[in-house]
Amino acid sequence: MIERIQDIQGLLRLLLRQFIAPGDAVLDATAGRGRDTVFLAECVGSAGKVYAFDIQEEAIRGTAELLETTGFKDRVLLYQLDHARLAEVTQDKLKAAVFNLGYLPGSDHQERTETDTTLAAIWAVLKLLQKGGVLALTVYRRHPGARAESVEVERLLKNLPRKDYSVLAGNYLNQSQEAPSWVLVQKNRED
Numbered sequence: 098m099i100e101r102i103q104d105i106q107g108l109l110r111l112l113l114r115q116f117i118a119p120g121d122a123v124l125d126a127t128a129g130r131g132r133d134t135v136f137l138a139e140c141v142g143s144a145g146k147v148y149a150f151d152i153q154e155e156a157i158r159g160t161a162e163l164l165e166t167t168g169f170k171d172r173v174l175l176y177q178l179d180h181a182r183l184a185e186v187t188q189d190k191l192k193a194a195v196f197n198l199g200y201l202p203g204s205d206h207q208e209r210t211e212t213d214t215t216l217a218a219i220w221a222v223l224k225l226l227q228k229g230g231v232l233a234l235t236v237y238r239r240h241p242g243a244r245a246e247s248v249e250v251e252r253l254l255k256n257l258p259r260k261d262y263s264v265l266a267g268n269y270l271n272q273s274q275e276a277p278s279w280v281l282v283q284k285n286r287e288d
């Protein structure tokens with residue numbers, strides 16, 4: 098249950114829960130403080146698998162600690178690796194993937210997602226999704242570089258062939274153009 102539609106992560110989790118089943122393989126492209134990783138680990142159950150990535154040691158350490166406390170460590174493969182390289186280690190077709198773009202809250206804002214690597218990682222995930230699998234993105238526009246990143250992410254997703262992918266976006270219509278937004282993509286075909 099969520100209380101505020103301003104809570105994008107909560108909204109996306111409501112949606113993602115509809116698609117993820119016990120035993121699935123899923124991916125968190127931006128582990129950060131580990132909250133999405135833990136959510137995904139809970140959804141896939143003890144027979145499932147979560148691939149989780151972050152470039153920052155602080156994020157990997159924090160996520161590892163959270164996984165230890167929640168008891169989900171055994172079902173998560175955690176990599177300190179640029180998500181542009183995720184295909185090098187991801188061995189499964191994915192039911193779901195999550196990108197929460199931007200920077201690690203409460204840390205150095207210099208270490209944030211960048212257009213080129215974000216686009217490369219999105220392409221890699223689109224290829225790895227199984228038929229019916231979903232990709233959820235939270236996109237920011239306020240911090241330096243975020244506007245350009247959001248424009249390029251939108252361009253990529255808008256141009257996906259309709260027969261192969263369904264692309265649904267959420268924007269806050271009564272807020273500034275800099276408000277965060279979300280996108281849900283579903284793959285409609287087998288590779």
Ligand SMILES: C[S@@+](CC[C@H](N)C(=O)[O-])C[C@H]1O[C@@H](n2cnc3c(N)ncnc32)[C@H](O)[C@@H]1O
Pocket residue numbers: 126127128129130131132133134150151152153156178179180181197198199200201202208209210211214215
């Ligand atoms: C908004 S935070 C993610 C929040 C996280 N999902 C959570 O639940 O706490 C964005 C994260 O992306 C990470 N990041 C930035 N560029 C990256 C890259 N190229 N590959 C992997 N992670 C990256 C940052 O280090 C940061 O921790």
